[in-house]
Amino acid sequence: MRGLTVPALCVGFFAASIGLAHLRPFGNPRNITEQQRIALTGDAQMRDAAKRVLIEKCADCHSDATRWPFYSNIAPVSWLIEHDVVEGREHLNLSRWQELSPDRQQVLSQEIVQQVKRGTMPPLPYRLIHWRARLISADVSALTTLAPDEAIETAPAAPGDxxxxxxxxxxxxxxxxxxxxxxxxxxxxxxxxxxxxxxxxxxxxxxxxxxxxxxxxxxxxxxxxxxxxxxxxxxxxxxxxxxxxxxxxxxxxxxxx
Ligand code: HEC
Ligand code: HEC
Known part of the structure; x- marks a missing residue:
């Protein structure tokens, strides 16, 4: 170790971290072609305000259009971020919204409204780093329109089957x-x-x-x-x-x- 200066050590660790970032314990979520990099297609049946919030505040983890910050290239941070993106897309991938059945879209819409009302999304660490990703009340109202209360039928039904x-x-x-x-x-x-x-x-x-x-x-x-x-x-x-x-x-x- 004699002769190795502190800056040299730092450079060494940094290089090693960048190298380690290429080991991908959760798979490679960056492997996406340019054409696929669309957060939410224009023809999705949603109010524009709701689309805007989803694209700005959710798409990093819930679409193929992730914006990777520079520190996402450095292990072990890179692994945490890639893990979130892999999991986030698994639960809800906005880039694939149009391929889902209307029933599935409805259930996911209701889940989105639920997460948003509870304040659990975006996850806290993300909100700490991206101050502007916090949902303000206008965002919550916009997202709530994804699952409007439908008229509830109360007429007596035939016996349940x-x-x-x-x-x-x-x-x-x-x-x-x-x-x-x-x-x-x-x-x-x-x-x-x-x-x-x-x-x-x-x-x-x-x-x-x-x-x-x-x-x-x-x-x-x-x-x-x-x-x-x-x-x-x-x-x-x-x-x-x-x-x-x-x-x-x-x-x-x-x-x-
Ligand atoms: C930093 C990444 C990240 C961001 C940004 C993010 N999410 Fe998530 N989201 C996740 C992860 C990871 C999961 C899966 C694990 C979990 O439920 O905590 C998830 C799960 C979900 C689920 C599914 C819950 C379930 O139980 O199936 C919904 C709905 C959701 N997020 C909505 C949103 C919405 C709406 C936004 C934007 C307002 C958002 N998320 C922003 C990472 C993120
Ligand atoms: C968007 C997510 C979501 C969907 C969809 C959903 N539930 Fe729930 N359900 C919950 C949550 C969350 C709770 C817990 C409520 C609480 O803690 O206040 C719950 C609680 C319940 C409970 C009370 C259980 C108990 O242990 O007391 C029943 C019954 C129930 N759900 C039935 C249903 C049925 C039937 C459906 C489908 C027709 C359904 N739920 C669809 C999220 C959902």
Whole structure:
């Protein structure tokens, strides 16, 4: 080590970090052609204000049009950033929005509104570095238009059918729920007859934990008709406007002990 000066050591570490950045434990998310580098195509059916926020504040991690800052070339920071981008795109890739089915777009829109209302996106470290990526209230209002409240049907439905209900579950609920694992929402096997907010390892809103509900036909129907009207400040910003779909999915959940 004698004779090696501090600046020389620094240069050495720096060069090594740049070298290490080429080892890519999460795959290479930068491997994208110029034509693919579009955050959100112009023909996506969204208000311009919502598109603008998504492109400015979300597209770095949720599209193929990531803007890579200089420090993203230096390990280990490069790995953290690449990991976020790989994961972010997996959950939601705005560059592919037009390829999604309308149902999938709707579920993702609802997830976006949910994340934004909770203040969990963009993630905190990103907001600390990119001050302007913090969402202001105008951004939240703009993004909320992605999932406007639909007119809720209240007409009595035909008796619920668990087979149709499974299809409704797959289409409308699995964006956030699974039967046997907690995801964005708690696992739903056995929810019928369960006390609301009682899955021990799930992080519920305090509103639902305090609700004192035990899930049955009547309160599941009200919950799915509009969670906010029933439990204000719950974390499930989602509703099922069609009365028949609600009856069917409840019938399905009832069979999932
Ligand atoms: C720094 C990168 C980064 C930015 C910027 C970012 N996200 Fe994310 N996002 C992630 C990662 C990583 C995940 C997956 C892991 C997680 O849920 O924390 C994710 C997940 C999501 C999900 C899916 C949640 C789920 O459970 O499936 C939504 C919806 C979302 N982000 C919306 C947004 C919106 C809207 C913005 C802009 C306002 C945004 N994100 C900005 C990194 C980012
Ligand atoms: C956008 C994400 C999202 C979608 C889509 C969604 N949920 Fe949820 N759900 C949640 C979250 C988050 C919670 C926890 C609420 C809380 O903590 O306030 C929840 C809670 C619940 C609960 C209460 C569970 C308990 O343990 O008390 C039921 C029942 C439920 N959801 C049913 C459904 C059904 C049925 C569907 C589909 C028709 C659905 N959810 C779609 C996010 C979602």
């Amino acid at each position: 668990p087979v149709r209900g499974r299809a409704v579950f797959e289409r409308r609920c699995t964006g956030c729920h699974a039967l046997d694992a907690n995801r964005e929402g708690p696992h739903l096997r056995g929810v019928y007859g369960r006390t609301a907010g009682s899955v021990p390892d799930f992080d519920y809103s305090s509103a639902i934990k305090k609700s004192g509900l035990v899930w049955n036909d009547a309160n599941l129907e009200r919950w799915l008709r509009g969670t906010d009207a029933m439990v204000p400040d719950s974390n499930m910003g989602f509703s099922v406007p069609k009365a028949q779909e609600r009856a069917d999915v409840i019938a399905f959940l009832k069979t999932m002990h």
